[in-house]
Amino acid sequence: MNKFTTIQKQCSVDWDALNNSGKTVIYLGMASCGKAAGADKVKAIILDTIKKYKIEAELVEVGCIGTCYLEPLMDIKTNGAPRISFGNVTEKNAETIIRKYIVEKEDISKRSLGYFGPKGLNGLPGFFEQPMLKDQVRVVTKNCGIIDPGNIRHYIANEGYAGLVKALSKKPDEIIKEITHAGIRGRGGAGFPTGIKWRTCRNTKSDEKYLICNADEGDPGAFMNRLLIESDPHALLEGMLIAAYTIGGTHGYIYTRAEYPLAITRLQNALDQVKEYGLMGKNILGSGFSFEIKIKEGAGAFVCGEETSLIHSIEGKRGMPRTRPPFPAVSGLNGKPTVINNVETLGTIPHILRNGPEWYRQFGVEGNFGTKTFSLVGKIRRSGLIEVPLGTSLRKIIYDIGGGTQKPFKAVQTGGPSGGCIPKELLDTPMTYESLAKVGSIMGSGGLIVMDQDTCVVDLARYFLDFIQKESCGKCTPCRVGTRHIVEILEKICQGQAEPDFLDKLESLSHLVKATSLCGLGQTAPNPVLSTLRYFRQEYIQHVDEYYCPALVCSSLIEYTVIKDKCTGCQRCVSVCPTGAITGPRSEPHNLDIDKCIKCRACYEICRFDAIAGNAIVISGRKRQ
Amino acid sequence: MKITIDNKKIKIDKPATVLDVAAQNDIYIPSLCAHPELVPYGGCRLCIVEIEGRRGYPTACTTHVEDGMVVRTDTKILKEMRTELTQLILSEHPSACMMCDDVEGCSVFQGTIRKVGITTGCRWCPKDKDCEFQRIVESLGIHDLTLPGLYRDIPIEKYDPFFDRDYNLCIYCGRCVRICNEYRKSSVLSLKQRGKFTTIGPAFEATHIDANCEFCGACVSVCPTGAMSEKSRKWWGVPEKYEASTCPLCSLNCDIQVLTLKDKIVGTLPPGVPHEAGGELCVKGRFCLSELVNRTTRILEPQFKYKEGYGFVSWEVANEKAVEIVKEVKPGRSAMLLSPSLNLEEIHFAKQFAEKALHTELISSSCINENLLAYMEMASHSVSLNDLKKAGCLLSIFLDGNYKYAPVTMLIKDLASKVIPYCQIGWTKDTTTRFATHFYVPKSGDVEGFLDKILFNLKKEKAKTKQPIITETLAETKNSAMIIGPEIMSLTNCISILDKLKQVAKQSHSMIYMPNPYGNLDGLLALVDVVPFDEIRKKIDKKEIDLLYLVGDSAFKKNPGVMKIIYQNAFPAPEDLQPDLILPTALWGESNGRYLNTDKKIKKSYSVGDRHGYSLPHRQVFLDLAKSLKVKLPKFSAKDLRKEFQLKLKPVPEKIKVPAPSKNYPFSLVQENAQHVYSSLNLSTGIEGFGDLVKADHILLHPSDARKQGFNNEEWAILGSSKTEKKFRVLIRKNIPKGIVLLTSSNGQLEFESNPCPVKIRRDHV
Numbered sequence A: 001m002n003k004f005t006t007i008q009k010q011c012s013v014d015w016d017a018l019n020n021s022g023k024t025v026i027y028l029g030m031a032s033c034g035k036a037a038g039a040d041k042v043k044a045i046i047l048d049t050i051k052k053y054k055i056e057a058e059l060v061e062v063g064c065i066g067t068c069y070l071e072p073l074m075d076i077k078t079n080g081a082p083r084i085s086f087g088n089v090t091e092k093n094a095e096t097i098i099r100k101y102i103v104e105k106e107d108i109s110k111r112s113l114g115y116f117g118p119k120g121l122n123g124l125p126g127f128f129e130q131p132m133l134k135d136q137v138r139v140v141t142k143n144c145g146i147i148d149p150g151n152i153r154h155y156i157a158n159e160g161y162a163g164l165v166k167a168l169s170k171k172p173d174e175i176i177k178e179i180t181h182a183g184i185r186g187r188g189g190a191g192f193p194t195g196i197k198w199r200t201c202r203n204t205k206s207d208e209k210y211l212i213c214n215a216d217e218g219d220p221g222a223f224m225n226r227l228l229i230e231s232d233p234h235a236l237l238e239g240m241l242i243a244a245y246t247i248g249g250t251h252g253y254i255y256t257r258a259e260y261p262l263a264i265t266r267l268q269n270a271l272d273q274v275k276e277y278g279l280m281g282k283n284i285l286g287s288g289f290s291f292e293i294k295i296k297e298g299a300g301a302f303v304c305g306e307e308t309s310l311i312h313s314i315e316g317k318r319g320m321p322r323t324r325p326p327f328p329a330v331s332g333l334n335g336k337p338t339v340i341n342n343v344e345t346l347g348t349i350p351h352i353l354r355n356g357p358e359w360y361r362q363f364g365v366e367g368n369f370g371t372k373t374f375s376l377v378g379k380i381r382r383s384g385l386i387e388v389p390l391g392t393s394l395r396k397i398i399y400d401i402g403g404g405t406q407k408p409f410k411a412v413q414t415g416g417p418s419g420g421c422i423p424k425e426l427l428d429t430p431m432t433y434e435s436l437a438k439v440g441s442i443m444g445s446g447g448l449i450v451m452d453q454d455t456c457v458v459d460l461a462r463y464f465l466d467f468i469q470k471e472s473c474g475k476c477t478p479c480r481v482g483t484r485h486i487v488e489i490l491e492k493i494c495q496g497q498a499e500p501d502f503l504d505k506l507e508s509l510s511h512l513v514k515a516t517s518l519c520g521l522g523q524t525a526p527n528p529v530l531s532t533l534r535y536f537r538q539e540y541i542q543h544v545d546e547y548y549c550p551a552l553v554c555s556s557l558i559e560y561t562v563i564k565d566k567c568t569g570c571q572r573c574v575s576v577c578p579t580g581a582i583t584g585p586r587s588e589p590h591n592l593d594i595d596k597c598i599k600c601r602a603c604y605e606i607c608r609f610d611a612i613a614g615n616a617i618v619i620s621g622r623k624r625q
Numbered sequence B: 001m002k003i004t005i006d007n008k009k010i011k012i013d014k015p016a017t018v019l020d021v022a023a024q025n026d027i028y029i030p031s032l033c034a035h036p037e038l039v040p041y042g043g044c045r046l047c048i049v050e051i052e053g054r055r056g057y058p059t060a061c062t063t064h065v066e067d068g069m070v071v072r073t074d075t076k077i078l079k080e081m082r083t084e085l086t087q088l089i090l091s092e093h094p095s096a097c098m099m100c101d102d103v104e105g106c107s108v109f110q111g112t113i114r115k116v117g118i119t120t121g122c123r124w125c126p127k128d129k130d131c132e133f134q135r136i137v138e139s140l141g142i143h144d145l146t147l148p149g150l151y152r153d154i155p156i157e158k159y160d161p162f163f164d165r166d167y168n169l170c171i172y173c174g175r176c177v178r179i180c181n182e183y184r185k186s187s188v189l190s191l192k193q194r195g196k197f198t199t200i201g202p203a204f205e206a207t208h209i210d211a212n213c214e215f216c217g218a219c220v221s222v223c224p225t226g227a228m229s230e231k232s233r234k235w236w237g238v239p240e241k242y243e244a245s246t247c248p249l250c251s252l253n254c255d256i257q258v259l260t261l262k263d264k265i266v267g268t269l270p271p272g273v274p275h276e277a278g279g280e281l282c283v284k285g286r287f288c289l290s291e292l293v294n295r296t297t298r299i300l301e302p303q304f305k306y307k308e309g310y311g312f313v314s315w316e317v318a319n320e321k322a323v324e325i326v327k328e329v330k331p332g333r334s335a336m337l338l339s340p341s342l343n344l345e346e347i348h349f350a351k352q353f354a355e356k357a358l359h360t361e362l363i364s365s366s367c368i369n370e371n372l373l374a375y376m377e378m379a380s381h382s383v384s385l386n387d388l389k390k391a392g393c394l395l396s397i398f399l400d401g402n403y404k405y406a407p408v409t410m411l412i413k414d415l416a417s418k419v420i421p422y423c424q425i426g427w428t429k430d431t432t433t434r435f436a437t438h439f440y441v442p443k444s445g446d447v448e449g450f451l452d453k454i455l456f457n458l459k460k461e462k463a464k465t466k467q468p469i470i471t472e473t474l475a476e477t478k479n480s481a482m483i484i485g486p487e488i489m490s491l492t493n494c495i496s497i498l499d500k501l502k503q504v505a506k507q508s509h510s511m512i513y514m515p516n517p518y519g520n521l522d523g524l525l526a527l528v529d530v531v532p533f534d535e536i537r538k539k540i541d542k543k544e545i546d547l548l549y550l551v552g553d554s555a556f557k558k559n560p561g562v563m564k565i566i567y568q569n570a571f572p573a574p575e576d577l578q579p580d581l582i583l584p585t586a587l588w589g590e591s592n593g594r595y596l597n598t599d600k601k602i603k604k605s606y607s608v609g610d611r612h613g614y615s616l617p618h619r620q621v622f623l624d625l626a627k628s629l630k631v632k633l634p635k636f637s638a639k640d641l642r643k644e645f646q647l648k649l650k651p652v653p654e655k656i657k658v659p660a661p662s663k664n665y666p667f668s669l670v671q672e673n674a675q676h677v678y679s680s681l682n683l684s685t686g687i688e689g690f691g692d693l694v695k696a697d698h699i700l701l702h703p704s705d706a707r708k709q710g711f712n713n714e715e716w717a718i719l720g721s722s723k724t725e726k727k728f729r730v731l732i733r734k735n736i737p738k739g740i741v742l743l744t745s746s747n748g749q750l751e752f753e754s755n756p757c758p759v760k761i762r763r764d765h766v
């Protein structure tokens, strides 16, 4: 223990030296989102520039701070000035920024997004004062984008593994009491109280117990877990160590997907480090507690995120759920008691241990304490990963944090592909497990997809149900066949081939699938249908009765036409139409042959956004009289 | 424990599922995926119930009863949902057999003068009227479809032997997958793909043969629908009777049930409830028996070879002719050859007839040689299969468990999966190999040395040489057991190898278990003082034999030089044998009889099917002939069976040196002689499906060995040793270890100078 205290001190000193000395430091966001935005190339430029101008600077690769729309992010700290952040850095401007700011000492801080740390600069706003960030509460994402995820010493300097040290000094039952009192609920979707899960497992007698971290994250578009692992892998490991100590775990697994190569590399690297620092393996920090963690890569089936499937998958069987009870906490991997927790749940645990349950209870509302991360995407101005206290209203998230929509807002889907759609009228719904269930949706793992008036809810429901149907493991009848019929019906409605009883059928099938499916996948699959039927029934009726798609999305129900008066005859559309449906001599109004038109939208886009085009192509519904 | 189901108060004394308790108390809950031998699955969702205090609709098959539980099985909503769930299944499953307006009339008016293909009409499903799904639909009173059909149009699979698969009829109960994995532990079937493309079969689109399917048929047995059907049974429809009997196709003499329709044997199943029992049969007992008895080439009438050629004769005439032949031959100048699959009664009367009417003691069988006698002598110390269950560790030696001895391989798999050490020595990977901690493949020339080393280690205080594992497990576990396979009989120096094994067993205090591929060889040896077949052959060569009486054994391809041959069998003689008299006999299933199995138990088989043509049971033939010859044959009594028998073995023959593979002859050729013979019919050549599995006169190679030589399946290869060169077709099989060439020859003769034998393979350039 004493040895570790020494290490903690050294790390703090080093961290202080890095951030508060006269040294020049460049921080670059290198999580998957940063890399996708070109961070790798920016890194090369930075290194070249440093060399070129013989700058004495250190480059620190950090994770993602969550403001994905601003990536790549490059922060610079110089002698005397705090760390300030530049957004949307490109290959082209990286050198200029460095040259001007560091070499020529030109004050370009106004071009930056804000500063970090306690000291301000020239009236610059703090980075976290930005509209997207100021309403957020960063607990589990505290270190993301701030520290180097590849360096355990950064983590330790920021209170890392202090939670573990505290935990090891307590009795497991005490920890369970704290976790239960803190009120944290599973962040993987179902929101089951973590303390109770741990207690059940702890109280089940067995020579072996397992702890599994569910890092499968199968929701399309969700990236909270990936971001957390890539930006702060040690938080997860510390949480796992605490959990394992508490439940009496003997072996640990992190189940993730092969499509997360960076996360896997970062985890592997972190695992090597904790072993080196004596934080994993035999007799951890001299406490007598031993624990090992292995990484398992899954093949990426959505259903493998379901806990019993996940267990089967680790056992080398087909990823297919089984009926619960028995719950994994009683009989899980290899028939032994097993706790499965989500990445975010485990990543939060060290904070509770460090700061105490009362501290944690200050966030959120009764029954839904703490913070939750969401991936805010869709037709939203500021997309990215956010962390807010539970109980925050959707309105606040969408308008204050996300900056609202460009076109009129229509609905927001929470909880991933099997979540429900929530309309404008219910935007004051607080984000709690119960109130989301009340409005027909779920918390899920935290996906938030914002939709504006250009979204057709029938098409949306069809899209999600199609996804779910394809991911159904095929074991149980309602999910395998029921969702198939639902998709067929939705497709017919979208194609204008609906029959009058379709909506009733849709509703009764949805209820059947929900009530009788074996696992959570089937049980939640109809949510997109049921919620849109509940809040946007009129739109369905328009599709069914009038063969009319008000959002002008369903291709069978719309038509493209050229408004002759507006057409400038620029021929732009002629060049993009893949089927040659548009003809016409230059400078004369063009002709659009609806029989050839495949409704690919290419002409529409070019006609609206090309400078010389006249915005003459319009899409209209074919209302049946 | 007390629980309430539908207001009925029920007392329970042991843990059970709600579904089981309901069934025991005559409360019907529809169920499809539940199966008594398998872990609850909860896939079909038909057994949903309501339980007070529980959310939603738990499934009865996966819910264990708890004290005070209050269950409802028949509320309005449950019934509605069950119907809707069934409608979902019906929307994918063809339903003409249930929903057609003419369902009633269809079967009644099927008689027509038109051809079969038409008279079977649209009721094409092989399980029609024997289908669990039909019964469920009926019990729910469903008469119309409420959902549009979503036929899946999956291609029908007919390319594997013995059963066809039409997964369009599959309802995904998963029973086949589970019986294959959980019960038979074969791991061939699995659910594949997801969503609407979900289907069932071996991984990676492999055929069943390539996926090492045992063709035990357990999956076919438990399938509630027509998705899986037996090729040979699919035309017959629902059997009328299921009768208990015994399988005559190897020395295990498994219990089976025989399915008959209008007194015709249409199939066989393991004992138990037909749609439930996974069973312990191998492919022979499960699929080959009915094909055997129904072979179209069976002899149906007695025939006599006149000067002009063969003529059909009545039994009276046949009897007269037989008497003439017998009287013509001097006492002691006859020899009788018996099939080792005859039952005890048949062997008894044959022996009595030989002694009393032919006055000869020259009785043998073409399979009987010194090696076999030595094997059987050792096997007389074999423990029973039940004793084997107590084994603390297992060593199997030259037992090729592919397609045979299923109860033994299942026992091995079962014990090995309970963490009992299991080592295997042999030349083919079989269904047990996955469970072996160690699998040794001795090369040519290495067999005896290998055993010597084990023996050497066992005799030493502490083991420390090349095979410490085997020695350690044998020496250090209580109740060690050695399972020795009959494949050993065709090895060079078999007798000395057996002797070594005997010493290993003695040194390690191991029990031994030794099955053989003959239905009643144990019975034959317990009843008759047989002479080796070679002795008879020699006597024939020396012109000391005038009459050869062949009973279910054809032995020679052509007349070996005797005056007369009487051929008594159900299957025709080889073309050039030209017997003087041919007497058609009944087969298994057509007369009562008993067998002595490896466990030394007497097993009964019964007459359940009509005899074919004018055939008579062997016993009847002998009794009738004896009557005509005015000889009395005593009755059979089980007391006649010798408990202990000392075989007259010659002193150990001189040892032959088996060379090791070399640069020029890099492969080890191992020859397994096709011993799957029933009443002179070789299953490999006589039954198409079995021939696909155990291909006679082919050499089997590991894929990478085949690739190196550039071979494809069925291509000709020349196999050469330093002395012999022969041509065979190639078959690529994953279960052959690298460096091994496996040959099964149909004539039972060794093709090369030693076994194993170092060989090289090259292409036949034509």
Ligand SMILES: Cc1cc2nc3c(=O)[nH]c(=O)nc-3n(C[C@H](O)[C@H](O)[C@H](O)COP(=O)(O)O)c2cc1C
Pocket: A185, A186, A187, A188, A189, A190, A191, A192, A194, A214, A215, A216, A217, A218, A219, A302, A303, A304, A305, A306, A307, A308, A340, A341, A342, A343, A345, A346, A445, A519, A520, A521
């Ligand atoms: C279809 C389906 C997919 C799921 N996918 C995930 C996932 O990707 N990640 C996750 O943590 N939990 C997922 N879950 C929830 C898990 O089953 C489980 O509840 C969770 O991992 C428990 O951890 P927690 O208590 O920390 O939330 C999924 C559940 C279902 C039914």
Ligand code: SF4
Pocket: A303, A321, A471, A472, A473, A474, A475, A476, A477, A479, A480, A517, A518, A519, A520, A521, A522, A523
């Ligand atoms: S609900 Fe769907 S995913 Fe879950 S067991 Fe049933 S078929 Fe499989």
Ligand code: SF4
Pocket: B169, B170, B171, B172, B173, B174, B175, B176, B177, B200, B219, B222, B223, B224, B225, B227, B228
């Ligand atoms: S093939 Fe038969 S046993 Fe197998 S899942 Fe389908 S219906 Fe069930």
Ligand code: FES
Pocket: B030, B031, B032, B033, B034, B041, B042, B043, B044, B045, B046, B047, B048, B059, B060, B061, B062
């Ligand atoms: S029998 Fe219970 S779900 Fe199928």
